[in-house]
Amino acid sequence: MIAVIQCKDQVGLVATISNVLAAEQLNITSLREHVDPIENRFFIRIEVDKEVPKAMLEAKLRSLLPPEAIVAVNPRTEKKIIVLVTREYHCLSDILVRHHFKTLGASVQHVIGNYPMLEDICQRFEVPFSHISHQDLPKEVFEQKIMDVLLNHQPDYIVLAKFMRILSPSFVTAFSSHIINIHHSFLPAFAGANPYRQAFERGVKLIGATAHFVTDQLDEGPIIAQQIIPVTHSFTAADMVKAGKEIETSVLARALRLVFDDRVLVYKNKTVVFE
Amino acid sequence: MIAVIQCKDQVGLVATISNVLAAEQLNITSLREHVDPIENRFFIRIEVDKEVPKAMLEAKLRSLLPPEAIVAVNPRTEKKIIVLVTREYHCLSDILVRHHFKTLGASVQHVIGNYPMLEDICQRFEVPFSHISHQDLPKEVFEQKIMDVLLNHQPDYIVLAKFMRILSPSFVTAFSSHIINIHHSFLPAFAGANPYRQAFERGVKLIGATAHFVTDQLDEGPIIAQQIIPVTHSFTAADMVKAGKEIETSVLARALRLVFDDRVLVYKNKTVVFE
Amino acid sequence: MIAVIQCKDQVGLVATISNVLAAEQLNITSLREHVDPIENRFFIRIEVDKEVPKAMLEAKLRSLLPPEAIVAVNPRTEKKIIVLVTREYHCLSDILVRHHFKTLGASVQHVIGNYPMLEDICQRFEVPFSHISHQDLPKEVFEQKIMDVLLNHQPDYIVLAKFMRILSPSFVTAFSSHIINIHHSFLPAFAGANPYRQAFERGVKLIGATAHFVTDQLDEGPIIAQQIIPVTHSFTAADMVKAGKEIETSVLARALRLVFDDRVLVYKNKTVVFE
Amino acid sequence: MIAVIQCKDQVGLVATISNVLAAEQLNITSLREHVDPIENRFFIRIEVDKEVPKAMLEAKLRSLLPPEAIVAVNPRTEKKIIVLVTREYHCLSDILVRHHFKTLGASVQHVIGNYPMLEDICQRFEVPFSHISHQDLPKEVFEQKIMDVLLNHQPDYIVLAKFMRILSPSFVTAFSSHIINIHHSFLPAFAGANPYRQAFERGVKLIGATAHFVTDQLDEGPIIAQQIIPVTHSFTAADMVKAGKEIETSVLARALRLVFDDRVLVYKNKTVVFE
Structure with a gap:
């Protein structure tokens, strides 16, 4: 059983919590605590x-x-997720394989592709798929169609596995801290479109990927995980895209594992990750 | 102030400890706990x-x-160390520079070289050095000379910064869990002498280094930190030695930082490292 | 078009080769050369x-x-492979997904599982699978059944994607330098069975995986690629197995990409990898 | 002996060059060639x-x-360098130690500090030091004083080892492609001042450092090497600075080794690095 708590910091919080657990004869097998002194916040x-x-x-x-404490005890070990995609297969395939062999830590309820x-x-993999095109639709209609699927399923998390549309602030706000995106760069470098082209033209020696929660500030949400791989002068922009797909797949898998294992706490624009 | 504790595991230990701290009005700013279920040990x-x-x-x-609990409160923030060396400068120089600029987390009292x-x-760097040659001396006499310097200084830790002599079990036992060695391989691969030659002949694609506490089992002590770097077919055995020196310097620096910051707990043949 | 050549070293080889190419009006867009001075070998x-x-x-x-030069011009860009597996899905699934989306650089002709x-x-993924059990069969009969499938397909490479049976020297010799294995440790550490158990008991801080060509010396063949990931005291042996699967998948994918792209030359017990 | 050449690409360049070498009975022990197809440039x-x-x-x-070919044969193996610093010791100390033990691949002629x-x-380390303060001086006078020292020594390279002043375009142009800087971020993320503060506030999970040639575009020069290290929520901005110093030292050392070993070719805003 796992308990995850955050609240305003004060003296005695660990004692309070651990006394409750001891009274229940619960033995703590692993404990991670963090205080953010600037925000005066306890995790x-x-x-x-x-x-x-x-x-x-x-x-x-x-x-x-x-009273304002956020307390979550025994979150169910298998989360429910909806995956949004566009055209690229690599992150989705990795998620589907893990889902199929029951090593994802979550169950994929539905996939939506534009x-x-x-x-x-x-x-x-016998996972339901809905094709919801964004073409010729006002954004609010497009998003409402997605929303209808989501509300039907009540997922714990929405995973943007290379979903190349920008969601509106109202959509994002409705699922605050529950939308996970994989961004194809080492944020904040190369925010926005075409990061590999930007990286190629700048002649960088590393490229990266960033998994983050989505907020209404594009590419500015709390970062969950980042990784990089080395590249050289011999990489074309297309080679960088190809190498980037490997790291995108890997970093999204890692971020999902951390989130599904209740290791990621969000506060304002940052995460606390108890690995 | 830092408290580091290990003992047999039982229900309520965190509550017991945190109640004591709360009673003193001490606010916990960071806490890491680990239970080893096989050894039934609490850290x-x-x-x-x-x-x-x-x-x-x-x-x-x-x-x-x-009663058997090992309790250390407020370990002094600056440890005292003695460094043993042979002929290679890279680890020692790194330690001396950090000592000189007061970023080592420890004070180098003395260096002994064979x-x-x-x-x-x-x-x-105005650090005292004693030349104690092993040549033409029985091992026990050689080690007694070293021991005399050590006893004179009462160091917290002895650092073997590329000290190429094997210490006798009696010497090691006298400073149990207080001797830190840098081994020039990714243990347990290539234990023993000439690891880079072995690595070269095997054609490995990574070489590594291991910082560990010394026990009377050669190259078998509890591992503190390990790192690797990639090598290629173009590396000669000499190139591997050169690359290895970089990683040896880096991994020893990291291990010392962890130990001096009271982040490393030792139990039997393993370490718990609260990074 | 790619040319890959190895032979005894002598003065003028690059001139000889590049004169031939220039006479054909072929422009060299990328060239890697290596001389092994110990073996006096040119690659x-x-x-x-x-x-x-x-x-x-x-x-x-x-x-x-x-006359003894090994010359391969314009190797076909899509290799043909047979994959041998036992029970673990992770490496096979990764290969099947890449095969399916035509990004493997090879076509999977057949999968054989014991x-x-x-x-x-x-x-x-509509890839043919043959179940060839090793049970109750003499090794030579078991291997002959596999051999029959292989001879039927004439694959360029045989990939052991977590195939947990040891192949006999005669089998290995028949496909010399054409069998690629993923070994679940950072060789030569933890050769043999149960490397994660060994790693757990040793308390290492990194675990790794090794992709190598198979020779008749178990776990001793030429290494193509190696990678590691950090582990901590909090990893159980089962956690190490799980983490190991990630790195096994990744390092096998990388080794296959290198081999299928004609970047790996084998000589004696080592590889030259022109990345 | 090493030859490094770059020029406009055309068919037959490798043949031309290798014929010259073969005629001199020179055996090529290692060769790296690269063609940039966009710039039509041969390296x-x-x-x-x-x-x-x-x-x-x-x-x-x-x-x-x-005729426009840049040809450098047998560059002297020990380069001459001048190091510019401000207040931080870590990069300079590393350079001085390597210089002292003759493993830098270069000789430090002089250090200038503002x-x-x-x-x-x-x-x-018996290396001459000049204190040239920037205070109360017009930039051109400050730079002229530095220039006087440089012209006195005719160094091969000027190394900015945490030199915190921005050099004027005229100064930079005078030593084009011969000034190497270590920037305390993973460029282009966090260009400009206070990158660790920016990284802390953004909540990144990796921080990095970039070694690059200096051009008149601040933080925009050709990148030689980049590295990163993981950070966590537990890092304060000060911890990030501390961790950053480790990676700055390491990446500058690596870049210098590459440059002094004649492995870095510059063209326009990029480098070709033949590692």
């Missing part, structure tokens, strides 16, 4: 060795913590 | 925001923890 | 900007090079 | 096994290559 993730009723333990913790070509790979 | 490192008398707090904690050539660099 | 890989008849160019080059459970994933 | 680096008179070989090569505090470490 904690605790793994214990036994199960007790989730609602009871949450209630006991909430009754002793500051182009039709990734329906085939979804069908091969 | 914790806590940073708090204020200072209270070390002896008082240690006594309070010990009185409430199992060859004389590194005396010069020590003198440049 | 070269040349990319040129146009196509000329393969047989003609090979014949011209051979006529001017030492257990039946990976047939399902092959069927999803 | 080559050749190591041969013997020495012949530099001027003779350069003349022969030039006579057969396009503050006085690094004179002490230079004196310890």
Whole structure:
């Protein structure tokens, strides 16, 4: 069982929480705590060795913590997700394979593509796919169609696995801190479109990818994970795109594992990642 | 102030410890806990925001923890070290520079070399150097001479910065868990002598280095840190040695930082590293 | 068009080869050359900007090079491979996805499993699968059955994607330098069975994987690629296996890309990799 | 002996060059060639096994290559450098140690600081230091004083080892492609001042450093080498500065090794690095 809590910092929070757990005869097998001194914010993730009723333990913790505390006990181990894609297969395929072999830590309920070509790979893994084209549609109509699918499923997270449309602030706000995007650069370098072309023209020696929560500020949301790979003068812009796909797949997989394992806490524009 | 504790695991240890700290009005700013379920062993490192008398707090904690608990409160922030070297300058120079600019987290009290050539660099940084040759001496006499210097200084740690003599079990036991060695390979690959030659002949694509505590089992002590760098077919054995020196310097610096910052707990043949 | 050549070293080889290319009005767009001074061996890989008849160019080059020279001009860009598996899905799935989307640089002709459970994933990608059990069969009969499939397809390479049976020297010799294996450790550390268990017990801080050509010396063949990932005290042996699968998938994919792109030359127990 | 050449690309350049070398009975032990198809530019680096008179070989090569070819044969193996610093010791100390033990591949002729505090470490290694303050001086006077020292020494390269003043375009142009800077970020992310503060506020998970040639466009010069290290939520801005110093030292050392070993060719805003 896992408990994840954040609240305003004060003396005695760990004692308060651990006393509750000890009273339930729960043994803490792993504990990570962090205080952000600038924000005066307390973050904690605790793994214990036994199960007790989730609602009871949450209630006991909430009754002793500051009222604004965010307390989540025993989040279900398998999350539910919806994946949004455009045309590129690499991140989606990786997610589908892990889903299929039950190593994703989440269940893919549905895939939505604004182009039709990734329906085939979804069908091969018996995952429902909806083609919702953005063409000839006002943005609000396009997004409402996506929203209809989402509301039907009540997913824990929405994963943008190379979804190349910019979502409107109202959409993003509706799923605040629950939309995960993979951006094809080492943010904040090369924000915006065509980062590999920019990287090629700048002659960089590393390229990267960034997984982050989506906010209404494009490419500015809280970063979950980043990785890089070396490139050389011999890479064309197309080679950089190809190398980038490897790192995009890898960093998104890592970010999803961290999120689904309840290791990522969000506060304002940053994450606390208890790896 | 930092508290580092290890003991047999049981329910309620975090509560016990955090209650003591809360009673002293100490706010926990960072906490890492780990339980080794196979060894049934509890490890914790806590940073708090204020200072209270070390002896008082240690006594309070010990009185409430199992009798075999190892409790260290407020370890002095600047450790004292003795460095043993042979002929290679790279690790020693890095340590001396950081010592000189007070960024090592430790003070180098003395350097002992079984060859004389590194005396010069020590003198440049006004660090005392003793040349204690192993030649024509029985091992026990050689080691007794080293021991005499050590006992004179009562260092917290002995750092083998490319010291190419094997210390006897009795010497090692006398400073158990307090001797840190840099081994020029990614242990356990290429244990023993000439690891770069072995790596070259095997045609590996990565070489590494390992910083570990020394035990009476050669190259078998608890590992603190390891790093690797890529090599290619174009590397001669000499090139591998040269590349290896970079990684040796870097991994030893990292291990020392972790140890001096009280982030490394040792139990049996392993370390817990709270980075 | 790509030319890959190796032979005994002597003065003038680059001139000889580049004169032939210049006479054909071929412009060299990328050239890598390496001389192994210990083996007195010359290796070269040349990319040129146009196509000329393969047989003609090979014949011209051979006529001017030492008789023992190994000359391969314009190797077909899409290789043919057979994949051997046991029970683990991760490397196979990655290969199947890349094959399906035509980014593998090779075509998977057939998959052979000594257990039946990976047939399902092959069927999803319409790749033929044969279940050839090793149980109750003498090794030579088991291997003859595999051999029959191989001879039927004449693959360029055989990929052991977590195939957990040891092939006999006679089998290996029959496909010398054409069998690629992924080994679940950073060789030569933890050769043999259960490397993650060994790594866990040793308390290492990095684990790795090695892709290599198979020879009749178990785990001793020429290394193509190696990678590592950091692990910590918090990893159980099972966590190390899980982390290891990520790195196995990644390093095998990288090795295959290098081999299929004609960037790996083998001589004795080592590879020259022109990345 | 090493030959480094760049010129407009055309068919037959490798043949032309290798014929000259073969006629001199020079055996090529390592060759790297690259063609930039967009710029139609040819780059080559050749190591041969013997020495012949530099001027003779350069003349022969030039006579057969396009007139605009840049040909450098047998660059002296030990370069001469001047180091410019401000207040931070880490890059300078690393350079001084390598200089002292003759592993830098270059000789430090002089160090110039716009503050006085690094004179002490230079004196310890018997390297001349000039304190040239920028305070109360017009930029052109400040730079002229530096220029006077430079002209006195005729260095091959000027190394900005955490020199925190922006050099004027006229100064930079006078030493075009011969000034190497270490920038404290993974360019182009966080160009300009205070990159660690920017990185902290953005909540990145990696920080980096970039070694590049200086041009009159601030932070826009050709990149030689880049590296990154992971950071976490637990890093304060000060921790990021500290971690950044490690990576700055490392990446500058690597860039200098590459440049001093004649492995870096510059064309327009990019480098070709033959590692």
